[in-house]
Amino acid sequence: MNAFENAHPALAGALAAQGYETPTPVQASVLAPEVSSADLLVSAQTGSGKTVAFGLAIAPTLLEEAERFGRAEEPLALVVAPTRELALQVRRELDWLYAPTGARTASCVGGMDMRRERDVLSSGAHLVIGTPGRLRDHIERGSLDLSKIRAVVLDEADEMLDLGFREDLEYILDAAPSDRRTLMFSATVPSTIAHLAKRYQRNAVRLATAGERTQHHDIEYRAHLVAPNDRDNAIVNTLLFHDARSAMVFCGTRIAVQHLSSRLANRGFSVVALSGELSQNERTHALQAIRDGRARVCVATDVAARGIDLPTLDLVVHADVPNNSDTLLHRSGRTGRAGRKGVSVLIVPHTRRHTVQRLLKSANNLRAAWMAPPNAEAIAKRDRERMMQDPVLSEDVTPEELEFARELLATHDPEKVAAAYLRLHQASRPAPEELLDVASASSEPPRKARDDFAGSVWFKVSAGRKHQAEARWLLPLICRAGHVTKNEVGAIRILPNESHVEITASVAVRFAAAIAEAGTGEESVTITRLDGPPAPADAVSRPARPSGPKNWKGGAAGRKAGGSRPNKPHRSRSE
Template sequence: MKQALTDALSERGYETLTPVQTAVTDPELGNSDLLVSAQTGSGKTVGFGLALGPTLLEDDESFGPAGKPLALVIAPTRELAMQVMRELTWLYGKANAVVTSCVGGMDMRDERRALGRGAHVVVATPGRLRDHIMRGSIDLSGLRAVVLDEADEMLDLGFREDLEFILEASPKSRRTLLFSATVSGSIAKLAKTYQNDAVRVSTIGERQQHSDIEYHLMSVANRDDEKAIINVLRYYESPGALVFCNTRATVNRLTTRLSNRGFSVVSLSGELSQNERTHALQAMRDGRARVCVATDVAARGIDLPNLDLVIHADLPSNSETLLHRSGRTGRAGRKGVSILIANPKALRKAARLLSTAKLTAEQGPAPSAEAVSAQDEARMLADEAWHTPVAEKESEGVAKLLELHSPEQIAAAYLRLYRSRQTAPEELGEPQPFDPRDAKAAFGPSVWFSVAGGQNAGVEVRRFLPKLCKVGGITKDDIGAIRVQHGETLVEIRKGSVDGFLKSVGPKMEFDRESPITQIDAPSAAQRGPKPKFKPKASTAPVDWNDDPAPRRKKPKAPTTKDKGKPKFKKRARPEDSRPEGVVTPLKKKGGKNLAPAVGKANSKKNKARRAASKNPSN
């Protein structure tokens, strides 16, 4: 390892390297291409920075004057690209490297000028880098290495064409390092096409996945989810916490509630501009904000210091998303906590996610108000201020307090002041075990009816329900389950409302003229309706289309053919005047009055005179 890189690591406090960093810096690898699979938060950025050192510096200890880029690092998102640039800047700082970025959302003219001044390493997003290549802003002829960071994410985001374009434009003699959390078929195909005899490096499976992260599954009562999040934040009092939501609307609502409760909070979602996102992340890094509420897409790839707590306000859709979210903490050897908040109905899904991800979580209720207060007291008693000697400038004030008040009064006053500065915890309800039969029991006794016509008649519940309420003289609260079968629709009606329902539909028992209604016994389990033809994929995530939307592309217009037939409006030829000379035949108006035929413009002087003459024939 180059001395400049060793010194940079020492100043940063690195005593040992992580497994992935050790693997990619193995001297036996030389300058071979690498296909690396490692979990999130394993120190990959510093790892490929160290691996590139011998390739870029060769026999030198520092870089020479900046010119054509020697290395390209391609990342899927702006935030990750900026994070990589910061990491490489301090890592290569003592080697006098110039590291610049080319990412979407930034001024392209500034980037072009920076490239013109020269750079040793360029960190970029695929789309923006392709634009610079096509405009001739960057010269890749001097490239020695290309790094694809989180290649699986880039393929998932649809950057395959951009990556292939960039790799085709790069020198064939380059060294290619491909980093991916998983090596799927598409990743293997990309590696086979653009890498030369790549060496496979994998650190996943050498130890338990996310062993530095402590998982908790906390059950809460219905509608207590946000209260539980407040108590969790108060219980741990982490210097940095990341709260994940599935939609932008949830991010906005939760951010507002936490801000109103006194938390220093920022948000990350697709509706924010690049400047707003940068300011939010900088506030977390500076310590001005301690909580960040974000969607999955907006938080992809970010690395925040002192991030010890991750809270899943909404459960992730699959185990991969769970691992990606949790990987924001417990990075580079630090310890972290990942907490899943689940109401009774969602507990089974949460347990399934943990099982699929091969994770073990401690299960229990969310911290109560009493538990938060007890934790506050423990933190207060463990404060280092109790062990700090009384300063000379403080002795006079201390003496006055002891003279005026007893020690008990001083301690009580301090305790009240300490608690007043903390956000009050929430009172939580007792979570009840979820039983699907509870919904049936809550609805009460019921009677089932069959309405002729179902899927074969195009019945849709959203249209069927209001019509049923109108025909039966009931409300939607009186209706339980609605099961649309192939040839009939089964409806559950509360027993207390059946008499009014029968009276409203009348003795003919008709939903409409072609749909009679029949009272039946409770349907069997086999009548719950057909299963969907296509089972959704397990990896399919709920998408917030406002976050990181796909670029709009104009659809090609269908070829149009001009209508060669008669025009829609055809000007009629004026018939020849067969009237005797000097005879004017008046025209009939809709009102019944005769008007002289208009010649030329309707409001010309001649036509006005003709109309006036027709009104006064005596003149």
């Protein structure tokens, strides 16, 4: 039985030529006979084969019983995508899929020459693919006539609404004939998409593929718990450990993209950056560098990376924790596409581990392997395994190579030749970073009893009662500055001019090292190690309720009662 037996016969040859044997779940769902002429609202993961899916779905509507299109005049189909890259990618996919039919395609995207697009449209096209703003411009200028449109496809509709294209989409849909088919494809179906579908679709059939409700099994999720100031170092080690042909690193802001891409470039990585201020030409060159292997790492913001398809992308790194589950899934969906395996790594400051655990749970209860980021030893071991399996060692040698190899072995000891090969290989790669040791976040550790602090180490904080020091703000300062958890902090004794803090022995060295490297982050507060346990004094221990000025009730109540907030040491601007 032909797996694509319900597909239009004219497309069978193109599918076979591209090696398509079995449809993906989303492709199979749109080929079902009962939905062949219906409006569709389809939710499917990025990388699930949805471009081919909607190409197959609209073929009967466009071609009817014919094997080839007639002369190209006004377009018969319109595909709307959120970004230039995605629109151009969709056009490339539809070009090969519809090649046997003689279809002419045209693209209308921002950043390209509008006059050239107008010339192409005037010469005729069967399928037009574009971005919302540029398509609306052509419609308003009269260069794009939608009067003969039989099908409209909205690809990644949720992202188009997120990017603020609702008004443009409504204008385009209102300009198309009312008897057209409307197909909406979206990774998620929030209420905004549902309302758009209700207004512009007729008795739409809702299709939800199995992949939408379960974890994407082609993507392996990992979470690396790190000290907050160790993020960049952990990313370096992650890239070295996986040594992916191409990797994408996501940051939350343009400034973060600039910082991290510069840091990685300085470390010797071949890297390109994608953020919103780049011109279309700069974006195209950056993406081409990734595709042809001149660059192996792409650092990008979420908006700049939307719609990008990199076939060889094996690794996604979340340098900044995603804001929500949709962002996590969109980012991770850049890898593990079309049956390929991929890895999605979250770099998690230990102060945000609970946030990430909730994020994973909200994202269809994703299961991530919590582990320490790769250290130098793990990277060296993995690198040597790759060297032993390098195909170059098993390839046939030419007579010239063999002659010189024999000359080398006659002149030098074989072990020295092998060692030289190893050194050359290592010299071509950045050196791994040394990371602070952070405890696993796979579960919440039980609170330590007082007896567990036997042999603990005491530290002095240069803030006491005269500085309005309180345990409620000393504790988070200590945890943040020393990269420890509250369960690794014992007693806090607040004295008139200073405070004493007890740290469990197992993390005392790491605590002291973190303080020595980065300080406390407060302009007027220092932490130093004491030689031994302090003498008992008139102190306020952490469990006691902190005291303050008589008229200070804390929070809004205190301010309403006329109390003034106790003065705390000012944060430095770097915080």
